[in-house]
Amino acid sequence: MSERAKKSATVVGAGMVGVCCALYLQNEGYEVTVIDLNGPGEKTSSGNLGGFGVASCPPAAMPGIIKQVPDMLFKETAPLKLRWRHAVTALPWFIRFIAQSRRSNVEANARARQSLLDKVHAAIDPLIAEAGAQDLMNSAGLMFTFETEAAFQKSTYAFDLRKRNGVELDLLNGNEARQVEPNLSENVVRAYRVANFSNTADPLRLVQALAQLFLARGGIHHRAEVRGFRVGSEGVDAVLTDTSEMPVEVLVLAAGVWSRPLAKQLGTSVPLEAERGYHTHFLGSQVAMTGAIMSVERHVAVTPMLEGIRVGGMAEFAGPDAPADMRYAKIVRAHAQALFPGLSSHKEFSEWMGPRPSHPDAKPVIARSPLHRNVLFAFGHDHLGLTFGGITGKLISELATDNTPSVDLEPFRPDRF
Ligand SMILES: Cc1cc2nc3c(=O)[nH]c(=O)nc-3n(C[C@H](O)[C@H](O)[C@H](O)COP(=O)(O)OP(=O)(O)OC[C@H]3O[C@@H](n4cnc5c(N)ncnc54)[C@H](O)[C@@H]3O)c2cc1C
Structure with missing residues (x-):
């Protein structure tokens, strides 16, 4: 040897x-x-949304986040949840998180994330090929959707940040978006499409x-x-x-x-904090979807998967092993049904929670x-x-x-x- x-x-x-x-x-x-x-x-x-997120250089802490926190925290359907028993433990994390939202930090964090994102496929594709798992991959692209002009305008900086980091984006109007995804809600008025994006149809x-x-x-x-x-x-x-x-x-x-x-x-x-996300899986859904969707206002992603359609999102700060609160899986479910009205009558679901391992930057x-x-x-x-x-x-x-x-x-x- x-x-x-x-x-x-x-x-x-x-x-x-x-x-x-x-x-x-x-x-x-x-x-x-x-x-x-x-x-x-x-x-x-196991329960993530399966996206190889090459268009995700913007970090979570973005300029102006501090003004959004109260709304994000206190509205019933808001994406950010803090278990009050965990508040004291999580406080130092949140202080650092807010500090990271300064523009100079955002730019540096996005550049660092992009330095990894640039190498994602060169690193993972050979392993997927050797494992014979290419049939679990779908390269049909991603659309970021907007349901109001105001949300679109508010996202200018985040999308400009993507562009400056080399992400290729095509701007579509609502009808063009529905040509890509015919079952998408009429409420979608704008979308950015990322053609060069793939997801797995089953992360587990x-x-x-x-x-x-x-x-x-x-x-x-x-x-x-x-x-x-x-x-x-x-x-x-x-x-x-x-x-x-x-x-x-x-x-x-x-x-x-x-x-x-x-x-x-x-x-x-x-x-390192547990930023707990939730998903609902629409088991065996017949609603056709081509690629992945990220709704900018709703803070959810929807992905076509092997056994139906999965929607996920939320950021609940609680200990990693605290019991799940499946009300949050129902919140993301309602978002998916609003984005794809054809999902409204669907009756078979599974629900899941998983702790994202998150640093403030x-x-x-x-x-x-x-x-x-x-x-x-x-x-x-x-x-x-x-x-x-x-x-x-x-x-x-x-x-x-x-x-x-x-x-x-x-x-x-x-x-x-
Ligand atoms: C709703 C949601 C959607 C997401 N969507 C995406 C997406 O589309 N794309 C993307 O890239 N990411 C996504 N993520 C994030 C992604 O799922 C996580 O970043 C990723 O799974 C973390 O992987 P990991 O291997 O670090 O941790 P884990 O998958 O949690 O693995 C850690 C392992 O360590 C083991 N372990 C822990 N402690 C011990 C111990 N003491 N002894 C032995 N073993 C131990 C655990 O059993 C576990 O198997 C999403 C997350 C959520 C919650």
Whole structure:
């Protein structure tokens, strides 16, 4: 066996991000074990909207957000929810979030996000092809829709930001939008179409297909809960799980929102909050849809999927494991029915909640631990973890092998906060 093939790596977390890290480490000759108490992709990576969000460089904290917060928070159907029991815990996060809405920060955060977005397909497409999962992909584009001129005008800065970062957008009127999506509501008066956009028709199956590839290449999925670490003179030398102690050479922390307490145990504090999203899946819907829709006013995305149509949105701040409040799945359902009136009579739904791992500046941490040379961090991908999984995996493998990262990782350091 060559020196290269003997290297081993352990990845904590088998979501989209962890599985992609594991595959890229295998590409570099590592023997990889993934530790996860759940099956691949079963947590946040399962219920997302499946979009490879290449047009999503604008961060969540945009100029003027502070004025919108009261409305967003207190209207019954508003997209932002805060569980009051969680308010004190989340307050420092919100203070940082508001600070990020300064225009200079917005521009820098968008540029950093775009530096990853530019490499999304080059990183993920080869893995999808090798996993034989191309049939789970749909490249029919995306439309951002507007139901009032006022909303369209209010979004000028966000769309200008996209254009300045290289996103190609075609402006359509309502009728042109309905030529693309004939079942779209008559209320849509404007749309921006992104032709170069793809989504998966089933994010859970996509991660499962990638995980199958990982196993077929000789990877190991160890089902256990990571509870801590043993630190030796050279860095972390073992992972402590609920069932055993596992020696490690290179450790990648990719446990989504649950990375925060684990990173803390490793001496790194990050402001990572659970920004909980909800979806309703219209099971077996016969309403035809071509591509994905993002309604700018309604703050929801609607995507055609293998087993019907999925709508998702909301940002509920509560602990990651607090019980779900499925009233919010009904709010997004009503939005989908307003956008696609044909969905109004649909009766079969499933509902879901998942915690997006979100930092106030809408950028993940992709970095070497400042304290332990053999520990790499890959978490905090907020609304874009499906999109960023592949490129994060590639960057983590470049860090592991001491190669110069193909994206400047300065904006993604854990000590930036
Ligand atoms: C409604 C909604 C819509 C979305 N739409 C999109 C979209 O269209 N496009 C997009 O790119 N992104 C989207 N996202 C965001 C995306 O789903 C997340 O960013 C992504 O799933 C995060 O992936 P992850 O691998 O970091 O985390 P997860 O998928 O949550 O995986 C983390 C894994 O770590 C494991 N774990 C945690 N703690 C431990 C422990 N102590 N020991 C062992 N294992 C542990 C968990 O079991 C889990 O399997 C959406 C999110 C929501 C909520």
